[in-house]
Amino acid sequence: MRAVAKFGAVAGLVSLVLTTLTVPPAGAVHPADGFAGATAEAHGTAVAAARAASTGIAFGACPEEEGLPKPVTCGTVRVPLDYAKPSGRQIALTVSRVRASGPSAERQGALVYNPGGPGASGMYFPMAAELPEWKRIARAYDIVGYAPRGVGRSAPLSCQDPADFIKAPTPAPTHPSPSYKQERIAQAKAYARGCARKAGAALTHYTSLNNARDLDVLRAALGEKKLTFMGASYGTYFGALYTTLFPGHVRRMVFDSAVNPDPSRIWYRNNLAQSVAFETRWADFRVWVAKHDATYKLGATPKEVARSYEQVRAELALKPAGGKVGPGQLHAAMLSVGYHDDYWPLRAHALSAYLKDDPKPLIAQAAPRPDTAKETENSNAVYTAVECNDAPWPDDWKIWDHDNTQIARVAPFETWDNAWMNLPCAFWTAPRQQPVDVRTQPGELPTTLILAAERDAATPIEGAHELQRRLDGSVLITEEDAGTHGIGGGGNACVNAYLEDYLLRGKTPVRRASCAPHPEPDPVSLDRRAEQRKLPHAV
Template structure:
């Protein structure tokens, strides 16, 4: 779950995180019955799935501008906008696939993927086969790799909340407020952003929930001709998978969740973002210690304290005069939070900073500033941010009293300053959200749910470890693979045989092992 101005999708407001991610809502018990006990949505998704199974998917070569070449194929799945009204308005979801590379006897069906967000596109997933990624060779023999754009994302009836070129305009205001006037300005931006969502995409906003996307997953499953779903979800994709497994437990065949969102109802989504602020600070400290150990390479500081001092000086200088006219504190935060997310970015982030200190201003501008000429990229960033906001705001009720936000984030900022205020402003549109907000699904095991495989790094910044432990408590018979003393987000994409072999075994055989496993960390980054 993540976003930033440069990565993922930073806000119209400031750089923030995506994990990540008010009006009256029904009580939790009523909402659970509404989802699971034969309510109108349950009947609607069953009808939509029947229709999709009959229609199938008309697989064709992908359109040239999608950047997906043969043998990857593309198609569409039609779903109801509102599952309570399955004969009402329809929307189309973009899907793609690479067929399994093994024999017919080796094939086990389709494996669907969601990379996170909310707002992330899974359409690149089949390229893991075409690029011959060795981590996925065995799995690709058994499964068609199927990607999709969730509703509202990319080519699946995309939503928008702002003009893309205005959205990426830099520099943005410093996310850390100096005074009450700064807070009032950010509150105004957040309110205007929420209003922009209503103006540009209001018809979609009530139907941008995680349960809606989970229902879409079941319709895609049926359109693929699959009786049961095989699913790999990363980051927010773990919550999507958990909600799917709650709504459709008997439809799950294999479920891998990697870097897990805490599915507790009282965590989705306000508290989840508060927890991120603490976890990001922890991983920021890890990175500073690594930079200090390699001071002979980077020359930033030979202790974490000196690295922190250099960071604050850089931030202050960018606030006085944006670097290259484009990179202020918000853009710096957006770029530097690469490092807490992924230790694969530790060296490149330090290298860019070191080059700037040596006089190469352009290196930092190229890395941290938006490109006004990249219209497609800017549109994708704006769309990703819009979906993030729409889903998190619709999934749950949020505090509407500014005093709650101010108290919680002021307190957290004292000891965890790296992204606390950035995260606050990114999510603040939810306080004045113009569409109905729901009660989150009570995630739990249901009849027919098979063992689930949970994978988690111990020091993950975006989805703290407690989320994996909580999901394991809720899914009886699940197994947890912990990558100890590691913190990269998205463990299944890393080279760590202890993890890779167990993920392969589960996807190929369904076996999780008799007990949880703790793996040593993957290789430490080198300068």
């Protein structure tokens, strides 16, 4: 489930008949221990946290490769690779911070943020302290980001040569042929072998449970007796695991765009649900483009917009734009419209310009970037390792083929792309875990806050409802008739008011509340963009 949320300005499920997962996956399955009782992992986490509390984090100038401006400072926290062996091999996680800007009397501690993934880095998050939506929160809290294990410079994972990973152009059939499916099966097998070969015995330790344990060690290293945390997208899942492992260590916790934590849905069925939900969001984009046909000339109805898109796909299959943008690269770029409507004007403009014989905007938005190839491949490697390790997956290709063929009949936009991304999990050789049954008992956990957009495609809103059912006393804030993935600190003042009330004052509604949607994006015509390019101050 690639569900990476932006923080604010920077950056349910359709009923289907699906195959029941009854065939055990490849590789051994062992229970996800450490969430109750005096297990080896629980003891190891306590040992590592005590060590981190004693050592702290030596913050200083950030390495140049992080690209972080002053006053952001950086440091590292050491955690065990294997929590069952807390004195064994240690790995260093990179951490970034901006100190609270208000007087010491206002300071409430550190606010730690994770943007999702798996595989995304939160190192950039302290820069949010300068944004208007975050300034009041940044007066009271040190704003802390970090790169989870495997990500960036935090014991980085790799499964494939980055140059090979971004090779282009590539096809992207919505209804793949049997021969194309066999090609992708071979690629998935090779990718899984690459992960096992490059990571070796360490591979099994890149899991959501270990991400939750790492979070507790980071809490201790920051000198916090209790954790204040905001997780977006995948960050909500290991945040939920944290509440189950360490309920007494939680101060305040925000779940922004929640993954469905039901163990039966981690991760295979959550990805099927995501594929269905993306079809709805793709339709929303086409409705918006049709509404602004005077600007984009892509069609006055959603069907006409779809035909324009298919025309671009067909032309790119015959002649890739710039030699690098084929249907696969086009589709990857267009998936972003399902995450955030800020992308709508950009992608509509690129399609419109291409059909007017100007491929440059599309090339700029969709062509692979060699300068970020290493980061892109690393992110995908971590994503794959965590999701494949976390839970059983079907190892029978017939199950994948049946389920995704069925879904693609009604939701073709994302379905097969999602399947190919996750297919290495069918051929995984590292041991699998059984997902933890996330839930807390009455009075065990302070009030937590869940934020959700009603039409979120990456994490459909049923996940927020399921999380609320499992976390006693949690409160749900819904942005109605909107589909942004990651809404906290963004463009909805109502949502931000609830977020501030909770983080700054500990105040929430009794159980649920809703906000009207943020305004739709403003279309930008090609003529207006041309005029803006003439202005020296134009962006």
